[in-house]
Amino acid sequence: MDNDAEPIRFETKIAVLLRDDLASWQRLNVTAFxxxxxAASTPELVGEPYEDADGTRYLPMxxxxxLVFEGAKEFMTTAHQRALGRGLTVSIFTQDLFATGNDRDNRAVVKAVRQGQLDLVGLALHGPxxxxxxILKGARMHP
Structure with a gap:
């Protein structure tokens, strides 16, 4: 039986790292993507749908x-390499993606650049x- 008063502890962490020179709208857009x-690669991280007292249903989250962090351009590369070195899969957002407008073109601009040359502006990871x-040692919490 679950004790609703017990604090919930997580063995894993979800984190987003944003480059510290992004405009506010870019930070929000990159984080959402x-x-x-x-969520798509780890569906067990998503809970049950929400419902208010009137019975209106809302999407699960x-x-x-x-947790959202920020770091300099150089740190983005460091964190990316650390994550890959530890075998974690990451989602990435590159500077080039700001100039595209659809998933096909997004994937094409990433595919055109070698791993070490990616101009990363954001990455997200989930793991122990x-x-x-x-991986994020040296980053600071986003203000």
């Missing part, structure tokens, strides 16, 4: 918090807490 990749913490 990045977390959609996490992640069952755990999403300690791995995510080590």
């Amino acid at each position: 990045l977390v959609s990749g996490i 992640f069952r755990q918090p999403v 807490k300690n791995a995510v913490d080590k």
Whole structure:
């Protein structure tokens, strides 16, 4: 039997890392796109639908918090390499994606650039807490 008074603990972490030179609208847009990749690839992270007291139903959301960090352009590359080195899959957003307008073109502009040359402006990852913490060591919480 679950105790509703017990704090809920998570063994994993969902985190988004944004480049610190993005405009506000870009930060929001990039975050939305990045977390959609996490939700799509890890459906067990998504909880049950919501319902208000009137019975109106709402879409389900992640069952755990999403932490948002920021870092310099150089740190984006470091975090990306750390994540790949630890075997975590990540969602990425590159500078080139701001110039496209659909999924086909988005995938094409990423495909055209070698991994080490990606101009990353954001990435999102999900994994064990300690791995995510080590990957993001040096980043700061988004203000």
